[in-house]
Amino acid sequence: MDKAKFRIEIIMFIAAVILAVLFFFPVFFSIISAFKTNGEILKNAIAFPSKLYLDSFKYLLTETDFPRAMLNSLILTVVSIACMIAIIPMAAYAIERTGKKWTSYVYVYFLAGMMIPFQVYMIPLFKEMKTIGLYGTLTAPILIYISGSVGMGVLLYTSFIKGIPVEIEEAAAIDGCSRVRTFWQIVFPLLGPCTASMVVLQGLGIWNDFLMPSLILHSDQKTLIVEVFKFVGELASRWDLVFAGTTMSIVPVLVAFIALQKYFVKGIAAGATKG
Amino acid sequence: MANAETIHAASSKGLSRKKKWFSYSVLFILPSFILYTLFVIYPTLNSINLSFTSWDGVSDKIHYIGLDNFVEMFHSERVYNALKNTLILSVSLVVLENVVALLLAVLVDQVRWFKSLFRSVFYFPVLLSGIVMGFVWTIIFNFNFGVISQLLDRMGLGDWKIDWLGDPNYALLAIIITTVWKGSGYYMIIYLAGLQGIPPELNEAASIDGANSWQKFRHITFPLLAGAMTVSVMLSMIGALKIFDQIAVMTDGGPGFATETLTYIVYKVGFGELRQGYGTAMSMVLFVLILIVSLIQIKLLKKREVQM
Numbered sequence: 304m305d306k307a308k309f310r311i312e313i314i315m316f317i318a319a320v321i322l323a324v325l326f327f328f329p330v331f332f333s334i335i336s337a338f339k340t341n342g343e344i345l346k347n348a349i350a351f352p353s354k355l356y357l358d359s360f361k362y363l364l365t366e367t368d369f370p371r372a373m374l375n376s377l378i379l380t381v382v383s384i385a386c387m388i389a390i391i392p393m394a395a396y397a398i399e400r401t402g403k404k405w406t407s408y409v410y411v412y413f414l415a416g417m418m419i420p421f422q423v424y425m426i427p428l429f430k431e432m433k434t435i436g437l438y439g440t441l442t443a444p445i446l447i448y449i450s451g452s453v454g455m456g457v458l459l460y461t462s463f464i465k466g467i468p469v470e471i472e473e474a475a476a477i478d479g480c481s482r483v484r485t486f487w488q489i490v491f492p493l494l495g496p497c498t499a500s501m502v503v504l505q506g507l508g509i510w511n512d513f514l515m516p517s518l519i520l521h522s523d524q525k526t527l528i529v530e531v532f533k534f535v536g537e538l539a540s541r542w543d544l545v546f547a548g549t550t551m552s553i554v555p556v557l558v559a560f561i562a563l564q565k566y567f568v569k570g571i572a573a574g575a576t577k578g
Numbered sequence: 579m580a581n582a583e584t585i586h587a588a589s590s591k592g593l594s595r596k597k598k599w600f601s602y603s604v605l606f607i608l609p610s611f612i613l614y615t616l617f618v619i620y621p622t623l624n625s626i627n628l629s630f631t632s633w634d635g636v637s638d639k640i641h642y643i644g645l646d647n648f649v650e651m652f653h654s655e656r657v658y659n660a661l662k663n664t665l666i667l668s669v670s671l672v673v674l675e676n677v678v679a680l681l682l683a684v685l686v687d688q689v690r691w692f693k694s695l696f697r698s699v700f701y702f703p704v705l706l707s708g709i710v711m712g713f714v715w716t717i718i719f720n721f722n723f724g725v726i727s728q729l730l731d732r733m734g735l736g737d738w739k740i741d742w743l744g745d746p747n748y749a750l751l752a753i754i755i756t757t758v759w760k761g762s763g764y765y766m767i768i769y770l771a772g773l774q775g776i777p778p779e780l781n782e783a784a785s786i787d788g789a790n791s792w793q794k795f796r797h798i799t800f801p802l803l804a805g806a807m808t809v810s811v812m813l814s815m816i817g818a819l820k821i822f823d824q825i826a827v828m829t830d831g832g833p834g835f836a837t838e839t840l841t842y843i844v845y846k847v848g849f850g851e852l853r854q855g856y857g858t859a860m861s862m863v864l865f866v867l868i869l870i871v872s873l874i875q876i877k878l879l880k881k882r883e884v885q886m
Contacts (some may be wrong), residue, residue, distance in 0.1 A: 397606035450617035
């Protein structure tokens with residue numbers, strides 16, 4: 304009986320290893336290819352690099368707009384998330400704690416946004432951005448990211464705030480704490496796990512976004528992913544360079560994932576089951 | 579101290595306290611409300627308006643042409659083709675992603691060694707950009723120098739080589755493979771959360787009654803995963819309807835129109851051919867489709883809540 308059980312365990316383990324190799328291969332392939340010359344990739348795609356070839360990285364960092372694009376991606380991600388955290392938890396808190404009819408209408412109004420795909424409103428949105436003169440600036444995508452995250456953010460935060468006892472806030476009010484201070488000094492720190500989910504979910508979305516920044520930003524302000532896409536078109540025959548680009552976009556995500564693994568898994572699970 | 583006094587004064591007069599509460603609520607909600615209304619709701623309503631025009635996206639003049647865009651759409655072979663591709667893509671992705679995700683979840687849940695490492699590896703592709711991984715898969719699928727072709731050559735099976743992205747018969751399949759690889763880990767996490775919510779006593783009791791592994795899966799695990807499955811199926815459906823990045827980088831809708839989906843045609847017509855009025859009209863169809871799926875999802879989830 305035990306022997307049979309052990310055999311099943313071995314079979315399962317082997318199946319898991321095979322699947323893991325299949326799942327990790329494209330990432331591995333991208334990273335090893337970044338350290339190979341173009342000729343090496345064409346000759347033997349799967350082999351390890353014969354020696355550490357770093358010229359592709361050097362070329363990307365010195366001869367192209369890649370460093371600028373990385374900086375743009377970073378600015379967009381950090382500023383958008385900071386603004387989201389500044390306004391969305393506050394709105395969710397007011398909606399959840401006021402609990403009046405009008406706030407429940409506001410709640411439904413916000414949630415409706417989750418059902419609208421970006422493609423539906425992108426064309427009028429770009430027109431609007433042109434009218435107010437933000438088209439082509441970094442401000443435009445930041446505003447679009449914040450607005451687009453209101454629905455999901457309010458949903459996540461209201462359901463989390465529900466689980467926090469009101470008594471703490473009441474005590475603070477009796478002690479003379481203003482509502483703004485009560486929120487930022489007492490409630491907000493308790494929302495940590497929810498904020499972590501939000502940062503991870505939205506951060507990834509912004510870092511990896513392609514369609515919107517590729518259309519709204521001028522060519523000298525591209526983001527990392529838009530730049531990689533440009534390489535695919537322009538340097539179609541220079542796989543070594545494109546792979547160096549893809550690797551540089553993968554590595555920050557890999558590092559963040561290894562460092563903050565539990566937030567990534569929990570954040571995505573929370574976003575999925577609530578959304 | 580001024581605060582303490584105002585609170586005290588306010589609480590002695592219930593009405594003014596209520597008023598104060600109200601104005602704070604408004605103040606807290608207002609920033610989100612303004613941004614969301616300006617940059618989500620207003621353009622959405624405006625797109626209904628634009629779908630009745632022949633606007634090109636550049637000129638200042640906008641001409642209203644009534645229902646012409648919709649009439650053209652319903653007579654367009656290309657639109658029907660895009661609808662067909664969207665349908666094939668959605669159905670195969672929903673089935674494959676959920677089957678693979680369920681398999682991975684059971685495996686990760688049951689495997690004895692390196693559980694969390696396996697989970698991370700299966701999940702990692704979810705975090706990467708569709709553009710970046712679409713490019714990597716383009717190279718894997720490449721006919722002349724791609725990984726698959728090189729492997730087949732080395733095994734002496736050169737005749738089996740397929741021009742994945744250049745052959746209209748295989749291009750959509752290549753997109754499906756890439757998306758299943760990239761997306762399954764996400765749904766695996768949902769199933770895994772479901773699996774971990776099943777009380778172990780149920781399986782133990784079944785074992786004592788002599789049930790084998792398959793019977794336990796069929797009669798205990800599977801029915802109890804129904805909630806996770808509802809969420810996962812609906813999310814993968816919406817995800818499939820919105821798929822964009824992989825197509826942009828791998829095929830650009832081609833060869834011919836072989837991989838052009840509804841989402842992609844909106845982009846191509848609107849920005850490639852500068853017919854933004856027509857593009858918004860098409861996006862309305864996409865909107866209706868996603869709305870229907872979302873409403874079904876809400877209905878199903880509500881029903882489950884009642885049952886539980």
